[in-house]
Amino acid sequence: MIEIRGLTKVFHVGDVDVHALRGVDLSVAKGEFVAVVGPSGSGKSTLFHILGGLTPPTSGSVLIDGQDLLKMSDVQRTNLRKTGVGFVFQKYNLLPTLTARENIEIARDIAGRRNHAPDPWFQDVLKLLGIDGRLNHKPRALSGGEQQRVAIARAIVNHPALLLADEPTGNLDTENSNAVLAVLRDLNERIGQTILMITHNPEAAAYAHRIVQMRDGRIVA
């Protein structure tokens, strides 16, 4: 599913080169739920951005479902984000002027699937997420936990091969954190969604099948 070998990322800040990733090797099997943990500055977010096609790697190879991100153009990485990966952010990142339903629909629209027939699988997912009765509300009328579950629905509406979650419980209280993490685990177990979750919270990481430790731009365990 994901094969990362010798991945590096160097940012040029003025005259200084910042080595964010210094040779990451990681394999994630299809249907696996992996948590990436590590302190601030360890390179977790950079790895997240590269796997999501938001920024290109500097060197190494990153294969997602056989596609090498290093060889991808901007357009190809944009296409990867449409259907290949889905994002869940710490701050939910819902569009505030749209309802929950419209926030999900816009992801289908961007992927060119707005006029496709309703997806029965997705209706089941909405029930699983427990937001099927809240879809006509705007984000400001939803709790943090509900907003994050809408964001999860948006992330998987186009059946991505990989769901990337960046500190998905970082803005939530314990109760909502547990609910969101349970939802992620359910999605993984019931529909086989491959999930890579970045967190610095050991309790959140415990929901994953496997925990990967990062430090100073490398995977250390």
Next chain:
Amino acid sequence: MILTLVGLSHGMLQDLTRRSQGSGGDIWVRPPDSSLLSTSGKMPEGLVKLVRSMPHVAFATGTLIQPVSALEYITGITLDEFNRLSGGFQYLEGGPWKQPDDILIDDVEARSKGLHAGDTIDLGRKWHVAGVVASGKLSRMFVDIATLQHLYPPSGYISNLYVKADNSTNIDAVFDALEQKLDGYKLYKMQEITSLYSVDNIPLLKPFTTVVIAIAAIVGFLMVFLSMYTAVLERTREIGILKALGASPGYILGALLRETVLLAVAGSLLGIAMSFGTKWLMDTFAPTLPAAIVQDWWAIAGLIALAGALIGAIYPGLKAARQDPIEALAYD
């Protein structure tokens, strides 16, 4: 702005046309050194007798125009002759003048200045309002031509000569005869006055309108540019979200341009509605500046607004489309 100014220019020309035709003359003669809209130029009063003696001329009378301010003028007429030519005034208040300092004003002028019969109006000298007449008869203010000639010498001159043919079929013949007889004088047929009083024929009006439209388009462009620029800045994070979802630069640019088109169309409709409001305001508070609703310009003004808005939205739109998704998502 465009619709109001176009409406004002068209309204004023329509009003001029209506009032010129309200004189009742078939042919309008002006001095050689005059132009269609000027009040300058004079010709000898004796021409009236000469023209009256010509074949197929039923009647002719002269008028004298005397400017009293930048936009106002008094018209001197011989009342019974003008009545004969125009069919007579309809008196809404008061009646014909009796004293040399009496003046007749039309209802538009009366409404604009809040005057009634019996009031006094100061036009460089004080005039007594003898009557208020229905508008549409050549001018807004009338006094006896002899008084005006006496007040503003040299006497014995007129500014305009209106000629009535004995039959409408003879207008062309009278016109041709006048052309031969009054060499160098400006002659206009009243039937053609509508086309003569067009924006194209009025010196400086077309360039003025063009400049106003250009200013309106530039102001519109700047407004949209600043609005869209601000909107793009405010929506940096939202644009980042769209990019994270896989939105291409074309998708984001398209969304912003669609919003711009929607705003331009809504703005144009609002502008059309506001032009009705402006017309009402002008009719109520400045009735001497008649505004018209020019439907032909609705589409033109709409297209100008749309073009200005789209040009103004392109740079902010491109800036949004090119934003780095990671930086955009980190924007607070």
